[in-house]
Structures are given as structure tokens and as C-alpha cells.
Amino acid sequence: MAGNKAIVIGSGFGGLAAAVRRGARGYDVEVIEKLDAPGGRAYVYKQDGFVFDAGPTIITAPFLFEELWALCGKQMADHVDLREIMPYYRIRFDDGDHFDYSGDSEAMREQIRRFSPDDIPGYEKFLKASERVYGVGFEDLLTVPFPSLWSMFRVLPDLIRVQFYRSVFGLVARYIKHPKLRMVFSFHPLLVGGNPFTTTAVYTLIAHLERSHGVHFAMGGTGSLVNGLVDLIEGQGGRMRYNAPVAQITVENGKACGVELESGERIAADIVVSNADSAATYRDLLSRTRRKRWSDRRLQRAKYSMSLFVWYFGTDRKYEDVEHHMILLGERYQELLVDIFDHKTLADDFSLYLHRPTATDTSLAPEGCDAFYVLSPVPHLESGTDWSVMAERYRKAISKSLSETVLPDLEQHVISSHMLTPADFDNRLSSVNGAAFGMQPILTQTAWFRPHNASEEVDNLYLVGAGTHPGAGLPGVVSSAKVLDTVVPDPA
Secondary structure, three states: OEOOEEEEEOOOHHHHHHHHHHHHOOOEEEEEOOOOOOOHHHOEEEEOOEEEEOOOOOEOOHHHHHHHHHHOOOOHHHOOOEEEOOOOEEEEOOOOOEEEEOOOHHHHHHHHHHHOHHHHHHHHHHHHHHHHHHHHHOOOOOOOOOOOHHHHHHHHHHHHHOOOOOEHHHHHHHHOOOHHHHHHOOOHHHHHOOOOOOEEHHHHHHHHHHHHHOOEEEOOOHHHHHHHHHHHHHHOOOEEEOOOOEEEEEEEOOEEEEEEEOOOOEEEOOEEEEOOOHHHHHHHHOOOOOOOOOOHHHHHHOOEOOEEEEEEEEEOOOOOOOOOEEEEOOOOOHHHHHHHHHHOOOOOOOOEEEEOHHHOOHHHOOOOOEEEEEEEEEOOHHHOOOHHHHHHHHHHHHHHHHHHHOOOOHHHOEEEEEEEOHHHHHHOOOOHHHOOOOEOOEHHHOHHHOOOOEOOOOEOEEEOOOOOOOOOOHHHHHHHHHHHHHHOOOEO
């Protein structure tokens, strides 16, 4: 049994979900946030009449959020309006071809038929494989902690059965032969910071997750979902505190006992939950504590996800033929990923994710205008790129590409602009190396091999978010908070 004061460091989705769950268990919760508003990577920028979601825009498992409202005796639908997007994504190839990806079986077969009729049977087999992976990876393991190596070995037979040792691209390629279709069905790891050619095939479960539960958008933007969770926390009696960066997790006799803010203020607690980047939690927030497993040396050797360059912009015209979610693939696929993940080189070419929320919710822009963000995967800061020099140059290259493809005359119509670079992930969001998703989801950094939800270094310290089990993406970070239900003692 523990006392009932819980501090949650960080108000990203993992931290907010953890706060709701701890509050439901009887804890007196205080959420400590570095920024001036909640959300973390899901922060909201408002400027010039536009509303820009900074980060997550794809909601694939709404039932995970519905559980949080249910814990508070409420229904999410009464507070947050989720709309299913159709198609889920429009994937545009460099030559102008496109593929509309959805959960409609017949529509998907028709899309595949346009490229390769012979791949339809393989697609059906891939769906069955994805469902099997989902049954193991999502339903059985997502909210199960891995406190020991034995806990990993215990599930190994099930993981072998679903070929977890393959990469996502490798499993897709077993069933699908056309090169463009292989790209269509293997890009998902990029949404959680992974390279499709090295990310464990467990992540093929995303295909079945989307097919079963849809791809949704929160009206008002993802920030409305953040605000809904804040309302739940405060309705439980919890407190949100902003502009309060944590300098150190305080430790006495091997137990976390609170936090020290950069201001010098100390706040005592019976348990501490860190939604900060897991590597930063150990390297920076426990810098005064001797660590056995997650030493600075081991953290330096870990493989981190790519980073992101994100350009948020508003236009004084509407682009009605642009879908809500678009993936714009460049001429190179695997070669570009090698540059990003292995060579850590900022290439001249790029692939892009283009988000047009005003396709679904016109309230996010002034009348007659469109709100966008465009995201480009880029190497993290080990590339040595000076983003204070490169940011505007890179933005112009992306703008030129968009003007020549899906957003004609873009530069003449931009009336609001904001950029986020790997340097911002490092400085603003405290992510080691400016990695946008923490540690890569490769086999040797999955489950037990990842930083544990119950800290291996300090008692009464718990981790949630992208850097712990199960990993990045909204379903992952929200589920990491659910894992705590099995490892955190209830208060006395």
C-alpha cells in the first residue's frame, strides 16, 4: 500500500491517461507540465484565426479513450465528437498515381485491382496475418507489463507464431508483390517513429486495428480530446500545473519521493509517474541517482527514432480536392529511409504526411480558408544539421513540392506559418537527440527490452508514454497508462 499523493510529470496523452487512472484508484493527483498548456506533443497552436494541432491527428482506437471517461462515470460521446475519416489516407506516389486506403473491403480490393489484380489473394492473406498479430500483440500483450526476462520468454511461442522476428516490410512482402502496394501496406511504422524495414512485424497489427475500429478525428482538433481529459482530471479533484519544468526526481533510500522544479521548489509525493521521454527521465531527471541498467552509456548506445520537420500553415483559399490525410511518397522509399535512420543524412528529397483538418472541421480556419500541417520524417540531431539555418530552406523546398503536386500556387496563398524542427523536439519537448518518438520500435527495444513501466532503477517511479512499453502512437501511450493498473499499488 502507498500514500495517496501522485505526481505526473508531463501532460501528453500518456500522462493525462495515467492521471485519470490514478485518480480513479483514489490518488490525489497533480500533473506538472513544462509548457504553458496541456498536450505535450499534442499541444495546440492558435494564430491568425487558425487552430493547428501540433502532433497526433490520427485516432485509431477510440475505445481506449472511452474507458477513461467510463472510469469517471461519464460517456466520452457527451464531451468529444469523434468523426470517422474516409478514406483513411490517400497515398500519392511520385508519378501521380494514388491509392485510397480505407476499411471498406470491396473498395480496397478495387484499389488493389487498379495496380495488380494478382495481389488480391495475397492481400486477403495479409489481412488474416494482421488479425493474428493483433490478437497477440494488441489484445494479449498491450497492457501486460514485462517485469522480467521470463515474462518475455513466456509469450515467445505466440510471438514466433505471428512471425514477430520479421520486419513490417518483410511480412508485407511475403504476401504482396507489387512494389507500390508493398509501400501502401508497410508505411504505418513511420507513424510511430519506426523504419518499416527494421520495425518488428508486431506493428502490422495496425492494419487490423484500423480496419476494425476505423480512423477518427476529434472535432475541434485533437486538442479537444486533450481538454476533455483535463476536465476529467480536474473533475476528480486533480490539479494541473503549467510553466513548471521539473529539474529532478527526488529520491530517498532508493524510492522516488517527489520532484524538484527548476525554480527550486520541491513537491513531495508517494509515487511519481513520468510521461517525459524515458531516456530523458533517466539521463536528466535522475542524473543525481546511480543507475544500474539505464546508465548514460547505455542510453547513448540505444537506437532512437527519426525526428520530424513539421510546417503548420494556413491558406486564404480552400483546396477541396485534398483529403483529410494524405501520404505523399517521394521517388525513393527504402533508400530514403536508409538515409534517415542509418546514415542520419538530411536528403534533398522527402516523403510527406499532409494533414488538412478543415476537410472535416471548417471551424479550424477562418471562413474560406484551409488549415494544414505537413510533416517530413528527418534524421534526429545526430545528423549534425543546424536547423536554425536549414529550417526555412527546407520549408521552401517542401512548399515548392506541394505547389507542383497537390497544392497549386501554394506560396501565393499562405497567410499563416509556424515550424517545428528536431531542435524543438530537443529543447521544447525534452526528447533525447530530438527524436520525435523516443526509442525505435525494433525487436531489441520492444517489451522487456524497453524501459519498464515500473522503473528498474527507483521504487515508486513509473513510466508512461512513447518511450516505455508498449510504445509510440496514441493506442500505445494510452495503453501504457493502463499497464500501471497492474504495477502501481493502490493508495492506503
